Amino acid sequence: MFTKNNPGPAGRPERRRRRGRPAGETPQAAETRATLYRTAIALFAEQGFEATTLRQIAARAGVSPALLYRYFPSKRAVVLALYDVLSLEFAARTRALPAGRWSERFLAALETSLAVLGPHRSTLVALVPVLVGGEESLFAPATAFSRERVQRAFVLAATEASDAPRGALAPALGRVLYLVHLALVLWWLLDRTPGQRATRALVAVAQRGLGLFRLALALPPVRTLLTDFDRAAEQALFGKAAEA
Secondary structure (H helix, E strand, O other): OOOOOEEEOOOOOOOOOOOOOOOOOOOOHHHHHHHHHHHHHHHHHHHHHOOOOHHHHHHHHHOOOOHHHOOOHHHHHHHHHHHHHHHHHHHOOOOOOOOOOOHHHHHHHHHHHHHHHHHHHHHHOOOOOHOOOOOOOOHHHHHHHHHHHHHHHHHHHHOOOOOOOOOOOHHHHHHHHHHHHHHHHHHHOOOHHHHHHHHHHHHHHHHHHHHHHHHOOOHHHHHHHHHHHHHHHHHHHHHHOOOO
């Protein structure tokens, strides 16, 4: 469950290594890490990220704070581990999206994302303030490893579609679809209707809108608008420098 991008002692992703438990880690240590992780995210769901302390996590898990710090030196490390676990599962489940138009492939990737996140919704709801701001946000440099995994699936949904736009427009479309996906996920996290019915209604609206937008992409002004939006989003959200 914990892989090459687990945060190190300084809270930064470690150097790349193969998936699986960290080099030299025993099965017992791997199980201890997994137990501490599960305990932490359960506490986040119960009482919120800010209210949860590392000492509470250690006490609930029945270990010493020193042992907890060995695996997770901060709550931030737990959040990064959560991103790692969820983005890896999403990437694995979207390696082979169904063939078809980009709008259909986008909806398949979106449904997969909601399916992966579903069992962790309570924890993610508690983490909403963290998701949209701070060093652990979805747009922060420290979480780029997770963002790039997920974004890649949406880029491939566009670039490998049967109706993929030509040239650089296809990856730009994929990146914009990734942002649409994030907006829908945030709506889903904030949705208080039974079974998140409002989210399903919004996805249905988005599905109709995507069909219209697919037709509109044939128009040069719409293609320009898409490219300009993609460039602005890269600069505003991810700090990418504007191209010369």
